[in-house]
Amino acid sequence: MEQSYTAVVKQTDQWWIGWVEEMPGVNSQGETREELVANLQSALAEAIELNREEALAAVGTGYEEVPLES
Numbered sequence: 001m002e003q004s005y006t007a008v009v010k011q012t013d014q015w016w017i018g019w020v021e022e023m024p025g026v027n028s029q030g031e032t033r034e035e036l037v038a039n040l041q042s043a044l045a046e047a048i049e050l051n052r053e054e055a056l057a058a059v060g061t062g063y064e065e066v067p068l069e070s
Contacts, residue, residue: 028043
């Protein structure tokens, strides 16, 4: 299931800054807009993987994963 996310990006002086609306704590910066977007994509992928690992570790065994549509 493919999920889409929205990045809010803004240029401030020499830097581009941004964050992902749907994922608190996922933010980054870059010297160019392209670098910022790449940094945000990387930070988002890491956050999703970490959240998934933490959720699975917390539940233990005997669980079922059920896909959800938004």
